[in-house]
Amino acid sequence: MADAAIPLAPPRASILRQPGLPADAPGSRRLVVAGQGVTMAPVQAGDTVVLTNREGGQRCEVTLVDLQGRFAPAGPGLSTEAARCVLGMLTDAAHADVRRVRDALTRRGVALASIEGHACFSPTSPAGEQIEFTVQHDGLLLVGAPAPDMAVDLTDTATPIDVRITRAAADAGPTPLPEPLAVPLQDIRIAAGTAQAYVVKAGQYIQVIDVEGRQCSDFQAFALDKVQRGLDRGLDATVTRTLLGRSYPTPGLPSKAFDRDCTPLIEFVQDTVGRHDAFATACGPRYYDDMGYPGHVNCSENFNLALAPYGVAPRPAWEAMNFFYNTALDEHEQLHLDEPWSRPGDYVLMRALTDLLCVSSSCPDDIDPANGWEPTDIHIRTYDAALQFPRAIAHRMTPDAEPRMTRETPFHPATSALTTHYTDYRGQWLPTRFLNEGPVAEYWACREGVAVMDLSALRKFEITGPDAEPLLQWCMTRDIGKLSVGQIVYTAICHPHGGMMDDGTVFRMGPDSFRLVCGEDVTGIWLREQAQKMGYRAWVRSSTDQLCNLAVQGPKSRELLSQILWTAPAQPTIEQLQWFRFAPARIGGFEGEPVVVSRTGYTGELGFEVFCHPRHSQRVFDAIWQAGQPLGLKPLGLDALDMLRIEAGLVFAGYEFCDQTDPFEAGIGFTVPLKTKACDFVGRDALVRRKAAPRGVLVGLALEANEVAAHGDGVYVGRAQVGVVTSGMYSPTLQRSIALARVDAHYAELGTALEVGKLDGQQKRLPAQVVRFPHYDPDKLRVKS
Numbered sequence: 001m002a003d004a005a006i007p008l009a010p011p012r013a014s015i016l017r018q019p020g021l022p023a024d025a026p027g028s029r030r031l032v033v034a035g036q037g038v039t040m041a042p043v044q045a046g047d048t049v050v051l052t053n054r055e056g057g058q059r060c061e062v063t064l065v066d067l068q069g070r071f072a073p074a075g076p077g078l079s080t081e082a083a084r085c086v087l088g089m090l091t092d093a094a095h096a097d098v099r100r101v102r103d104a105l106t107r108r109g110v111a112l113a114s115i116e117g118h119a120c121f122s123p124t125s126p127a128g129e130q131i132e133f134t135v136q137h138d139g140l141l142l143v144g145a146p147a148p149d150m151a152v153d154l155t156d157t158a159t160p161i162d163v164r165i166t167r168a169a170a171d172a173g174p175t176p177l178p179e180p181l182a183v184p185l186q187d188i189r190i191a192a193g194t195a196q197a198y199v200v201k202a203g204q205y206i207q208v209i210d211v212e213g214r215q216c217s218d219f220q221a222f223a224l225d226k227v228q229r230g231l232d233r234g235l236d237a238t239v240t241r242t243l244l245g246r247s248y249p250t251p252g253l254p255s256k257a258f259d260r261d262c263t264p265l266i267e268f269v270q271d272t273v274g275r276h277d278a279f280a281t282a283c284g285p286r287y288y289d290d291m292g293y294p295g296h297v298n299c300s301e302n303f304n305l306a307l308a309p310y311g312v313a314p315r316p317a318w319e320a321m322n323f324f325y326n327t328a329l330d331e332h333e334q335l336h337l338d339e340p341w342s343r344p345g346d347y348v349l350m351r352a353l354t355d356l357l358c359v360s361s362s363c364p365d366d367i368d369p370a371n372g373w374e375p376t377d378i379h380i381r382t383y384d385a386a387l388q389f390p391r392a393i394a395h396r397m398t399p400d401a402e403p404r405m406t407r408e409t410p411f412h413p414a415t416s417a418l419t420t421h422y423t424d425y426r427g428q429w430l431p432t433r434f435l436n437e438g439p440v441a442e443y444w445a446c447r448e449g450v451a452v453m454d455l456s457a458l459r460k461f462e463i464t465g466p467d468a469e470p471l472l473q474w475c476m477t478r479d480i481g482k483l484s485v486g487q488i489v490y491t492a493i494c495h496p497h498g499g500m501m502d503d504g505t506v507f508r509m510g511p512d513s514f515r516l517v518c519g520e521d522v523t524g525i526w527l528r529e530q531a532q533k534m535g536y537r538a539w540v541r542s543s544t545d546q547l548c549n550l551a552v553q554g555p556k557s558r559e560l561l562s563q564i565l566w567t568a569p570a571q572p573t574i575e576q577l578q579w580f581r582f583a584p585a586r587i588g589g590f591e592g593e594p595v596v597v598s599r600t601g602y603t604g605e606l607g608f609e610v611f612c613h614p615r616h617s618q619r620v621f622d623a624i625w626q627a628g629q630p631l632g633l634k635p636l637g638l639d640a641l642d643m644l645r646i647e648a649g650l651v652f653a654g655y656e657f658c659d660q661t662d663p664f665e666a667g668i669g670f671t672v673p674l675k676t677k678a679c680d681f682v683g684r685d686a687l688v689r690r691k692a693a694p695r696g697v698l699v700g701l702a703l704e705a706n707e708v709a710a711h712g713d714g715v716y717v718g719r720a721q722v723g724v725v726t727s728g729m730y731s732p733t734l735q736r737s738i739a740l741a742r743v744d745a746h747y748a749e750l751g752t753a754l755e756v757g758k759l760d761g762q763q764k765r766l767p768a769q770v771v772r773f774p775h776y777d778p779d780k781l782r783v784k785s
Contacts, residue, residue, distance in 0.1 A: 027167035031143070032402040035158025035545065037097035038144040040104060042176060046168030047135040051120060051143065055159040055528065055541045056127035058145055063117030066139040069110045073136060074118055101142065104179050117142070127528050127539065141165070150546035152594050152613055153584040155462035155513050157543035175212050177379055178345040182387050188380040193364030195302035197310060199224065200358055203385025205269065206350045208360060210324050211379050213344040214372030216363040218282035218299045218320035221265050224355040227310055233259040237319055248276060251391045252422070256353070257321065265356060270349035272394035272403050275341040277322035283365055284317035291367060299361040306359050323348050325370065339369045349389060395427040397521035409456040410548040410617035414625070418635050425638065426519070428457040433637040442640035443732060445632065446603055450554035452624055453636035455609065460543045461524045463514040467536035472506060472514060475530050477663065479677040483508040488580040488598060492663040492671040493523060498686030499659040500666060501526065503651065505600060507582055519653050530682070548614050552624060553607030555782070556631045561608055564588060564627045565597055579784050587623045595620060602641065604648025604776055606785050646727045646740060649700065649774030655711055656698060656726045656740060662690045665742060667698030696723065697748035700773025703737040703756065705766040706730065714757040715741050716765065722747050725756060731775065738775045739768070
């Protein structure tokens with residue numbers, strides 16, 4: 001058979017999908033205004049601005065500051081109604097975004113007393129509604145999302161406004177730097193492919209900014225007094241890694257970097273990327289020589305040039321902290337690299353612990369993906385030592401979300417007096433353990449008495465509108481239609497293929513209003529997408545920043561709360577409140593601070609959760625703390641909570657479930673009433689198939705060894721791995737090691753002998769047996785008491 005003629009064509013161009021990055025055209029910029037916040041951006045006459053009411057129902061206000069520092073009309077297409085609420089926001093320092101904008105305007109000499117603007121949107125605006133206008137004057141655009149504080153038993157929350165600015169000029173000019181964190185002491189521009197040295201005094205801050213995004217920067221520092229004595233003692237990788245016990249020092253308490261003499265030189269304060277190389281050498285001539293590019297400019301030789309005036313001896317390759325580099329070790333311990341994760345304006349903020357000589361580079365590597373194939377500038381700012389910047393790392397709860405720095409919860413002033421041990425949990429600092437107590441003591445307080453814990457990081461959404469119930473019926477596995485006002489149900493939320501997206505509790509606040517408390521921001525986004533797809537008239541609005549909550553758990557929790565919570569005659573008292581019910585209440589009496597109290601928890605004990613607005617957080621915590629002292633109340637951290645929930649067989653995202661596991665495999669099949677729910681819901685057909693032919697089953701394991709099984713340990717029968725440990729602990733109550741594990745359905749029968757693999761799974765085994773779970777109180781008699 002003759003070969004068919006193959007038509008000639010040019011080689012194909014590669015197609016790269018970047019679903020996490022908004023498709024910004026050149027000259028386009030996106031900003032996000034947080035609910036109750038304000039943002040600011042430079043604009044020019046003729047620029048087009050599009051405002052999007054992301055979640056719906058959020059008012060918006062717009063104003064413009066011209067080049068003379070006067071407030072002017074922003075542009076046609078906006079309401080002529082004067083909006084003075086922005087002024088109130090700018091003079092109120094409660095919101096961090098508002099403070100930054102106010103300080104930036106003050107630095108520019110803008111008189112805030114004369115502010116006026118335009119009102120946009122309404123409380124009935126649908127999600128996604130847009131307003132477009134053209135800017136009339138060069139200046140600074142201010143956009144605010146004003147809202148009153150939310151009532152804890154209502155749904156009047158504050159939500160974000162998206163701002164898209166498209167430049168009128170074809171040449172958009174250089175990428176604007178982010179607004180300074182404060183008045184800079186030094187502004188140093190490091191051109192692509194160069195390096196500069198600079199001196200920083202003890203206590204001052206150093207901000208390394210990736211201007212265009214996906215650009216690497218090497219950093220090295222020396223104690224200035226040692227340099228002046230002729231000692232070469234730069235930051236040392238081995239010392240830093242050893243003293244910290246981790247590969248990269250992230251913001252928080254153990255965040256320092258040390259020189260060869262074990263002297264701490266810097267501490268990390270903020271990081272908007274979270275993905276860097278730990279410590280490697282800056283690129284040197286040998287790398288380029290060996291790649292066939294002799295004479296290529298490189299960071300090490302640039303360091304030598306920058307440090308020479310200070311008498312620092314040159315090196316063929318400089319050890320450095322490699323900011324924004326995306327290098328990692330693979331499963332074969334081989335070093336590989338790819339394009340950086342950093343985006344325009346991303347930065348690392350450090351604090352000098354002594355007088356320092358610093359040197360920073362903009363890496364010139366253009367022969368591999370290290371700088372996105374196109375080296376660009378790095379910018380350095382330094383700030384005064386008298387300033388205070390909170391320790392934080394940035395989170396993008398969805399890939400295309402704007403970064404948001406770690407926040408202190410409203411209860412932080414109270415808990416920080418009791419502990420210095422915190423971890424970043426879903427973008428908020430939560431205590432892991434408390435001073436003079438520790439996880440075991442906190443555990444026993446919950447099992448035998450009463451304990452209190454900050455759970456404010458849980459995500460909350462207000463679902464309202466005439467189609468709120470149909471929306472939740474479609475999106476939740478549980479039968480939401482069976483809920484009466486005042487009732488709560490625990491539910492799974494699944495993808496169409498049956499894998500779990502999230503779990504959470506649904507509160508029926510009214511006939512057409514619900515509150516969802518869950519773990520993921522993306523759940524709210526997905527609910528809005530489903531409402532639009534199905535044509536449901538329902539609003540899904542985030543209220544996480546308007547509601548904080550404490551868990552009060554343990555056998556004495558009812559006794560404690562009954563002393564301090566007043567409920568109206570039409571509501572159940574604390575003594576009458578049943579499992580998975582809630583009631584509005586007040587602290588102390590009729591005139592006290594409003595709260596919502598629910599008979600829910602995550603410990604397997606009798607317990608409650610108390611929700612309040614952040615402005616009432618201190619009073620609510622103090623009332624619970626003071627009333628609890630005669631009862632032996634203790635604070636509870638995340639470490640102890642993990643012990644409690646594993647014993648109680650309660651699942652945790654990323655451990656017992658993910659998008660590859662269904663509710664049956666996660667051990668919460670009771671949340672999927674396939675026989676009794678009389679309407680279709682997302683994933684139902686897939687769940688019917690999965691239930692009929694289960695691949696894995698969540699089981700309880702009792703280990704014969706005292707060593708603890710860890711998440712990810714393999715579960716074996718002979719040489720074959722038949723499952724994986726999802727969570728493990730040593731149980732103080734049962735006095736043995738226990739675990740939750742997902743195993744092949746063939747080995748899920750009670751009494752089945754299995755082994756937990758350590759090391760490589762083959763050289764060390766811990767004998768185990770499948771047992772009934774929950775391990776603790778399997779009939780849930782205590783939590784229902």
